[in-house]
Amino acid sequence: MQGFLTRDGTKPAQLLELGLHELERYTTVEVRTTRVTAIVRHGKQFELTAEGETGRSRTFTTRKILLATGVEDELPPLEGMREFWGSGVLHCPYCHGWEVRDQPLAVYGQGKTVTGLALLVSRWSRDVVVCTDGPGNLTANARRRLRLQGIQVREEPITRLQASADSGLELVFETGQLLARRAVFLHAHQHQRTNLAEQTGCRLTSKGAVWVDKNNQTSQPGIYAAGDTTPGTQQAILAAAQGAQAAICLNEQLTREECPK
Numbered sequence: 254m255q256g257f258l259t260r261d262g263t264k265p266a267q268l269l270e271l272g273l274h275e276l277e278r279y280t281t282v283e284v285r286t287t288r289v290t291a292i293v294r295h296g297k298q299f300e301l302t303a304e305g306e307t308g309r310s311r312t313f314t315t316r317k318i319l320l321a322t323g324v325e326d327e328l329p330p331l332e333g334m335r336e337f338w339g340s341g342v343l344h345c346p347y348c349h350g351w352e353v354r355d356q357p358l359a360v361y362g363q364g365k366t367v368t369g370l371a372l373l374v375s376r377w378s379r380d381v382v383v384c385t386d387g388p389g390n391l392t393a394n395a396r397r398r399l400r401l402q403g404i405q406v407r408e409e410p411i412t413r414l415q416a417s418a419d420s421g422l423e424l425v426f427e428t429g430q431l432l433a434r435r436a437v438f439l440h441a442h443q444h445q446r447t448n449l450a451e452q453t454g455c456r457l458t459s460k461g462a463v464w465v466d467k468n469n470q471t472s473q474p475g476i477y478a479a480g481d482t483t484p485g486t487q488q489a490i491l492a493a494a495q496g497a498q499a500a501i502c503l504n505e506q507l508t509r510e511e512c513p514k
Contacts (some may be wrong), residue, residue: 256423266365278294287304292490294494297316300313321478323450323482324482328342331411357435358434358438359384360374361385361439370438372399374438382434383406400413412427441454450478456471458484462483463482468499477499477502480496
């Protein structure tokens with residue numbers, strides 16, 4: 254995890270452990286290791302069905318819900334892509350750019366998406382190659398912009414990624430040629446980790462994110478959402494900030510309901 258002031262370089266599991274430890278002194282907080290499988294509205298309350306570690310289901314009743322379930326990345330079906338994910342295959346130059354600065358880099362993808370990402374990655378390295386794994390669907394203007402930044406475009410099909418003792422990894426083209434790179438950047442497609450938002454009728458954006466208003470409330474009253482499950486830039490520090498904002502708005506709404514005018 255990068256870009257989180259005071260926690261730069263912390264492993265996600267370690268951050269979770271630290272968070273759970275800090276919660277121990279708050280006597281009103283209860284942590285349960287369960288997987289929520291269903292949410293049903295009953296008037297102004299919600300009934301949650303949750304499955305514990307033993308597989309046994311239980312139900313809980315609550316007045317408000319904060320969805321912070323995140324998203325999952327959908328990697329291209331290219332051999333080696335998943336094996337290198339998070340080490341040699343990277344998703345965000347703001348998160349990983351500094352660690353691979355001034356080294357040979359590749360950007361994988363097609364069209365407008367790969368163009369924008371390649372131009373961004375070129376802020377960290379002057380040796381950037383776009384690899385489209387077949388026709389790149391690049392406009393003449395996109396090719397011009399890439400060329401002006403010294404970014405080469407290779408449209409040959411790729412068969413796999415493999416480890417390299419010298420550079421870190423290599424892209425293997427169908428022609429048998431190898432391209433040694435320190436890392437490959439790509440924008441992976443994503444989907445929601447759970448269907449709870451859809452299940453409860455929450456509005457989704459055209460990209461599949463959970464729509465929220467300025468108070469982080471979804472289109473369903475009483476259900477809030479924060480973090481990567483919502484639209485916007487995805488970074489741990491921003492998700493944490495959104496979670497705090499959503500919690501404040503949620504608590505203020507509870508206060509208004511319990512302390513009517």
